[in-house]
Amino acid sequence: MNKWNRLFGVKLRFHPLFSIVILLSILAGYFIETATLFGIVLIHELGHVMAAKNFGWRVKEIQLLPFGGVAVVEELASVPAWQEIIVTLSGPLQNGIMMVAAMALQATGVISGEWSAYFIQANLFVALFNLLPILPLDGGKIMQSLLSLWLPYQRVIVLSCVASLVLSVVLIAAAVLHIIYGGFQLNLFIIGLFLFYSNWYAYKGMSYHFMRFLIHxxxxxxxxxxxxxxxxxxxxxxxxxxxxxxxxxxxxxxxxxxxxxxxxxxxxxxxxxxxxxxxxxxxxxxxxxxxxxx
Known part of the structure; x- marks a missing residue:
């Protein structure tokens, strides 16, 4: 395995759509902003990885996707739900830490106010967007973990997939309706489509997901x-x-x-x-x- 596509022993995998988004951003003259956003997403995912490894989880890879990233682990509902919630929240926690660090550096004059404002805004967007209750976002995983405390797991799988599909459609509709208020939100539209496809694929594979739960x-x-x-x-x-x-x-x-x-x-x-x-x-x-x- 090429050492350049590994970080802390974890494989990095770039989704084709992520690569396209990065390339388009660079061609549009937003290299610094794109590089900053890439770093933010990577640190966010490393937060998940470090927390997961602290609990002894087996981390397969970090997938960098159009909306951010996903840390892929071997464990599937075979660990305590509270561990899963802590690992999930460790990503947005990194965004909060980076925001506080940026404020401190701006206050001491180490970085400019303009760049600090962008850095804080980007971290806030990544954290809040990932907390939406849509799989495979962090919010969707937390929703699934909490539901599993009160409902049979097979029902949890169905409800979380259906809720994620519905909310993905809401994102797509919001992007289209934004035309009325001044322009088509292409990024939001692409992300909504990707999430819908991802959850439709997960919906069709619910029986496989449930079987993995039973095997473990x-x-x-x-x-x-x-x-x-x-x-x-x-x-x-x-x-x-x-x-x-x-x-x-x-x-x-x-x-x-x-x-x-x-x-x-x-x-x-x-x-x-x-x-x-x-x-x-x-x-x-x-x-x-x-x-x-x-």
Whole structure:
């Protein structure tokens, strides 16, 4: 691997649209502004990387995208939600630190007021835009982490994807409607289209996302049992299919499944592990739980 496309041992990957945006900015005579924005985005992403590595996460790469960047990690809902929120907020935190540093340098006369104003404005834009509740922006990840504290994870995936698609359309519509107020917002339009495409692709791959969550579920269960946890009951009747029950699993909970009969009596109590093993057998996942365990 070429050492020039790595930073702190993490691979850097430039999205083609990001490269086009950079080239167009340079051709338009905004090299200094573009270089500054590139540095801001990179430091923002390094904030995510350093926080993730501090928790022992495996960081695959930093993707630089038209709207900023994304730190790609191996962990997917197999770590505590609070860790995920801290890692996500570590990016905007870097923007806040850079803004304070710029104010201090301007006050001491080290940098000019004009450049400091642009630097602060650019940091504020990157931080606030990334906090929009749209995946894969930081705000979308925080939204997904918070939802996972109260809802089954399969439902979290669906809701976050649908919300991200709707808000991506809102961005596109805002760019088009801006024509009425003085001009077409090309950058916002391109970003909106990119986010819509990214979330449409994620929407179609929700089953893959959920399967990855279940595959890593063993690590989560081991962590919960090591630290000690209260079991979250799931109450079903024997006619419910294994697939339907697994979709009720929550990210931060260990479940015991109570299977009831028609009279409301408990027929069997199942931990998660045998249900997960059954689900991974494609020939059995569509079977009623009574056919397999009663």
């Amino acid at each position: 579920r063993g690590n989560t269960l081991n962590r919960l049992m090591r630290q000690g946890t209260l079991a979250q009951p799931i109450v079903v009747d024997g006619r419910r299919k294994v697939t339907e029950i697994v979709r009720l699993f929550m990210r931060e909970k260990y479940h015991l499944v109570y299977v009831m009969d028609e009279r409301g009596a408990i027929r069997v109590v199942l931990p998660e592990q045998p249900l997960l093993q059954t689900y991974f057998n494609e020939s059995k996942r569509g079977s009623a739980i009574s056919e397999l365990f009663m």
